Every structure is written in C-alpha cells, then in structure tokens.
Amino acid sequence: MKRLLQLEQAALMVACYFASLHLGYAWWLFFALLLLPDSSMVGYAVDNKWGAALYNLFHHQGVAIALIGIGWFVNQEYVLLAGIILLGHSAMDRLFGYGLKYNSGFQDTHLGKIGKKLN
Numbered sequence: 030m031k032r033l034l035q036l037e038q039a040a041l042m043v044a045c046y047f048a049s050l051h052l053g054y055a056w057w058l059f060f061a062l063l064l065l066p067d068s069s070m071v072g073y074a075v076d077n078k079w080g081a082a083l084y085n086l087f088h089h090q091g092v093a094i095a096l097i098g099i100g101w102f103v104n105q106e107y108v109l110l111a112g113i114i115l116l117g118h119s120a121m122d123r124l125f126g127y128g129l130k131y132n133s134g135f136q137d138t139h140l141g142k143i144g145k146k147l148n
Contacts, residue, residue, distance in 0.1 A: 038124040045117030052106055052113075059117065062110075066118040073135060081130040088119045088129060 049059040069087035073080030086092060093116035100109030122128070128140035136144045 038120040041120040
C-alpha cells in the first residue's frame, strides 16, 4: 500500500509540473520554486507549536487546492501557480515520507517519525 500511495503522489507532482508548463511558464521555473514552501520551517525558530502550524499551512494539500481554485476563479495566474507549486511540493514531501507535523516536534508527522532511527 505504501508504494501505491507513493506512486499516487509522484503522479500528482508530475501533473503539477505539466500544469505549470500548460500555463506557459518556463520548464525550469517549477523546479526553481519547488523548495520555496520549506521556508515555512522558520516557525520552528519560535517553538514546535508555531513551527507545526506554519509548516502545515504551507504543506496542506487542501490549502494548495483552494489556492488553485481561487487563482482559476479570479483569473490570476500567479495565485494559480502558487497553488500548483504548493501542491507539487506537498506531493514531493509525501513521496519521500515527510508529512504534516504534530506539535510534539518536527520529526513527528502524520506519516510516522522521520529522521535518524533510534536503537
């Protein structure tokens, strides 16, 4: 089941890439912006609660889809692209096993613990 879900997220990331191309953006722009949502980790400089809240806001696929819908509805390509980038990034994160964060710490995600394995 894990592989099937990873394949689903990989397909979503590829779809986001092609959506950015369909909008007429350069092939490299998607990749140049793909890691930008990780700047939301700055919330962890305050504490785990702020870090998780800010990180989850920028990594929630529902937020990304809402941005895509708003961008489409109001005909704002930059908002649409921002949603596509957020959705592509969150798909990439889930593909690699990084999920939404719990308040207990960055390593605690809805997909399980990340980081070094403890013996």
